[in-house]
Amino acid sequence: MSRTWNQYVVKQENKTLVLTTVMNHTPISRANVAKITGLNKGTVSSLVSELIDEKLVEESGPGKSSGGRRPVMLLFNGNAGYSISIELGVGYILGVITDLNGQIIEQDTIQLQTTHFNTIFPIMINLIKGLMEQVPKSRYGVIGIGVGVPAVVSRDGEILLAPNLNWKNVELKTKLENIFNLPVYIENEANAGAYGEMRYGSSQNSHHTIFASIGIGIGVGMILDGKLYHGLNGFAGELGHMTIEKDGKTCRCGNRGCWELYASEQAVIDMAIKRGLIAADQGEPFEQLIQLANEENQAVIELFEEIATYIAIGLTNCINIFNPEHVIIGNRLMRAKEWIYPTIESYILEHAIGFHQNKLKIDSAKLGVYSTISGMAAFTIEGFLLDQKRNHA
Amino acid sequence: MSRTWNQYVVKQENKTLVLTTVMNHTPISRANVAKITGLNKGTVSSLVSELIDEKLVEESGPGKSSGGRRPVMLLFNGNAGYSISIELGVGYILGVITDLNGQIIEQDTIQLQTTHFNTIFPIMINLIKGLMEQVPKSRYGVIGIGVGVPAVVSRDGEILLAPNLNWKNVELKTKLENIFNLPVYIENEANAGAYGEMRYGSSQNSHHTIFASIGIGIGVGMILDGKLYHGLNGFAGELGHMTIEKDGKTCRCGNRGCWELYASEQAVIDMAIKRGLIAADQGEPFEQLIQLANEENQAVIELFEEIATYIAIGLTNCINIFNPEHVIIGNRLMRAKEWIYPTIESYILEHAIGFHQNKLKIDSAKLGVYSTISGMAAFTIEGFLLDQKRNHA
DNA sequence: ATTTGTTTGTCTACCTGTTAAACTAACTCC
DNA sequence: GGAGTTAGTTTAACAGGTAGACAAACAAAT
Numbered sequence: 001m002s003r004t005w006n007q008y009v010v011k012q013e014n015k016t017l018v019l020t021t022v023m024n025h026t027p028i029s030r031a032n033v034a035k036i037t038g039l040n041k042g043t044v045s046s047l048v049s050e051l052i053d054e055k056l057v058e059e060s061g062p063g064k065s066s067g068g069r070r071p072v073m074l075l076f077n078g079n080a081g082y083s084i085s086i087e088l089g090v091g092y093i094l095g096v097i098t099d100l101n102g103q104i105i106e107q108d109t110i111q112l113q114t115t116h117f118n119t120i121f122p123i124m125i126n127l128i129k130g131l132m133e134q135v136p137k138s139r140y141g142v143i144g145i146g147v148g149v150p151a152v153v154s155r156d157g158e159i160l161l162a163p164n165l166n167w168k169n170v171e172l173k174t175k176l177e178n179i180f181n182l183p184v185y186i187e188n189e190a191n192a193g194a195y196g197e198m199r200y201g202s203s204q205n206s207h208h209t210i211f212a213s214i215g216i217g218i219g220v221g222m223i224l225d226g227k228l229y230h231g232l233n234g235f236a237g238e239l240g241h242m243t244i245e246k247d248g249k250t251c252r253c254g255n256r257g258c259w260e261l262y263a264s265e266q267a268v269i270d271m272a273i274k275r276g277l278i279a280a281d282q283g284e285p286f287e288q289l290i291q292l293a294n295e296e297n298q299a300v301i302e303l304f305e306e307i308a309t310y311i312a313i314g315l316t317n318c319i320n321i322f323n324p325e326h327v328i329i330g331n332r333l334m335r336a337k338e339w340i341y342p343t344i345e346s347y348i349l350e351h352a353i354g355f356h357q358n359k360l361k362i363d364s365a366k367l368g369v370y371s372t373i374s375g376m377a378a379f380t381i382e383g384f385l386l387d388q389k390r391n392h393a
Numbered sequence: 394m395s396r397t398w399n400q401y402v403v404k405q406e407n408k409t410l411v412l413t414t415v416m417n418h419t420p421i422s423r424a425n426v427a428k429i430t431g432l433n434k435g436t437v438s439s440l441v442s443e444l445i446d447e448k449l450v451e452e453s454g455p456g457k458s459s460g461g462r463r464p465v466m467l468l469f470n471g472n473a474g475y476s477i478s479i480e481l482g483v484g485y486i487l488g489v490i491t492d493l494n495g496q497i498i499e500q501d502t503i504q505l506q507t508t509h510f511n512t513i514f515p516i517m518i519n520l521i522k523g524l525m526e527q528v529p530k531s532r533y534g535v536i537g538i539g540v541g542v543p544a545v546v547s548r549d550g551e552i553l554l555a556p557n558l559n560w561k562n563v564e565l566k567t568k569l570e571n572i573f574n575l576p577v578y579i580e581n582e583a584n585a586g587a588y589g590e591m592r593y594g595s596s597q598n599s600h601h602t603i604f605a606s607i608g609i610g611i612g613v614g615m616i617l618d619g620k621l622y623h624g625l626n627g628f629a630g631e632l633g634h635m636t637i638e639k640d641g642k643t644c645r646c647g648n649r650g651c652w653e654l655y656a657s658e659q660a661v662i663d664m665a666i667k668r669g670l671i672a673a674d675q676g677e678p679f680e681q682l683i684q685l686a687n688e689e690n691q692a693v694i695e696l697f698e699e700i701a702t703y704i705a706i707g708l709t710n711c712i713n714i715f716n717p718e719h720v721i722i723g724n725r726l727m728r729a730k731e732w733i734y735p736t737i738e739s740y741i742l743e744h745a746i747g748f749h750q751n752k753l754k755i756d757s758a759k760l761g762v763y764s765t766i767s768g769m770a771a772f773t774i775e776g777f778l779l780d781q782k783r784n785h786a
Numbered sequence: 787a788t789t790t791g792t793t794t795g796t797c798t799a800c801c802t803g804t805t806a807a808a809c810t811a812a813c814t815c816c
Numbered sequence: 817g818g819a820g821t822t823a824g825t826t827t828a829a830c831a832g833g834t835a836g837a838c839a840a841a842c843a844a845a846t
Binding site for chain 3: 397398399400422423424427434435437438439458459461462463464465642
């Protein structure tokens, strides 16, 4: 039921405290770690020596003296192991190898024509196998596999519902674990994006971040009190199906007036076709629109601005609900950032409650197309470090 | 920055673990506490004897034998101290004394004609003083004062904005602390209501609870991952100003189509007057409507059902956003529960995403008018126990 | 009534990990 | 080159938890 505390737990906690301090302040001396953590110098010394044995920390050369003996600088060993992260999109699979710092070492993309699971799954397996062969030799090797999907994912890694892929009840985590015998992490794409931006992107010091992933549909990842919020069983963040017009268009979800009917890539495309700005069934419609906007086509630019207002209405709702510190907009629609962003910003400035009292920042995703995959890497890496903590005294 | 762990922390944590176990399972034997917590029997014995010294736990007589020596039953001593909790409403102040179990011992209400702070504040002070005199003698006496207000409250207890009271930037916590020299807790009324229902009400085992307080306006308190969510600076939960009709009525908040324009007590009253169901400026309009509905006035019942649909639209949004385990509807509008609730439930059942996969419960507030005040009591009591933990070894 | 086995709660010996403080090492500055 | 500083290690003391022995108190079987 509840956790009991004893000296072993104390050691675990202090050891990870030392490790995270080294990670966040690398390079750093033992003395400085002691200062920052508040731990005794002796304690730090002994914990560090264990971490060095585990190859998670290494000594680099001596640092600069500040008037006394020169410190021995400690580094987090980002090469002690490597994660493999996959982003399963509509129409593509992106796979990367990252080191323990989340740095991308290697990457590979495959374009897909279908969304059929039985076709895609073997392709993904091959992609992973290919990446694994490229992983450098290291103490821990491949520490795990993370997969970001545009889907509602249960706590135990089952894909409950992926409307844009037309998947339902796929036990992806179990399947992958059986094949690779490695820890596997499955997450919703927007959640992973939010996490990636928090760890490696533009909201690293924000404890309340809303990440709106606006692509074909809309998904929202929420970092609340510094933690990713899942809700009871993974359905949280279905903000794309928030009603913003109570008697509006009918949505396939059964509701009317859903946000993503007005503010997604699909919405832009539909309206553009309806207005005769582009032809249906002909190449990449969204790319065409960007092209046209670049050519200063006023009708297209106006369309983008209209969409931006709808995006802003939904984001304003988010802001009034969550009072976040940081709102990040990611995924494909932000390729039209140039025409969308100013409208969004000014609308929110005008309409969000108590805006002047907030220090709200609104940004586009700093990691760009890598938000999601970086988030998956972060999950995998943190899962690995947690395991280390548990097993290794 | 970060917390270091040592044996003192271990002891603190284990001691509160023992205490909360006793609280939650009272009456309980030492042996059983050891079993539940996983702590060693000896450890439990020594911690319990300290808690007995501090009068937080007491021994009652022997319990029933289960085939061996009869256990000595332990009780949480709810009478070691008392909290004073205040609910500052529009038109009234409610004040109560509770014991450490959150049980109401004494209560007092004052009706108000004004919302002017300089008038209300002295009245509140007197109410508190009156209650203090009625507090029974005990080891710790009055442990603190909690005040629930229909307002945005900052982290340090400043009332930033109370639209229905017309207050702005009132440093209520500081003022009260200066007068009474006791710990003071200020919270938004909906937040406190959510907390109260979680601690003593209908969602005691739910980690994801949405509490919608629907009165003159709408406020929402959110228990996310078992914790009350505040957002960056207390503005979270302004769901009353969520847009549900993008070109709808204009709201004083500057937005259009805000939820509370369609789904609050004020909305009911406005529409009732507009439709000539009741006269303006004459008695308690809402009470009249309930009266009429009781007399089976079809027009009024239809109005209630309409409002219920609007409430349900907003709640469905909440559910899609948070994927909660439990949705609780509280405050005055639920006095029309009889006519409102069935519509709300059926709408949500039909429209919330993945409803069938959820074990969502929808309820009205079990604590009724005491949701908020019970929540304030809980804050005060928990603050006190936290203090004990810190100071007392 | 006696015996047997069980449960409760205390006590003791032991172990682990943190801390304080002494100590060594290495460097800067005058 | 000595004084002062800073870095890192070592040592003894200490706190608190655990395991396991133990006594007390009881139920059920004989």
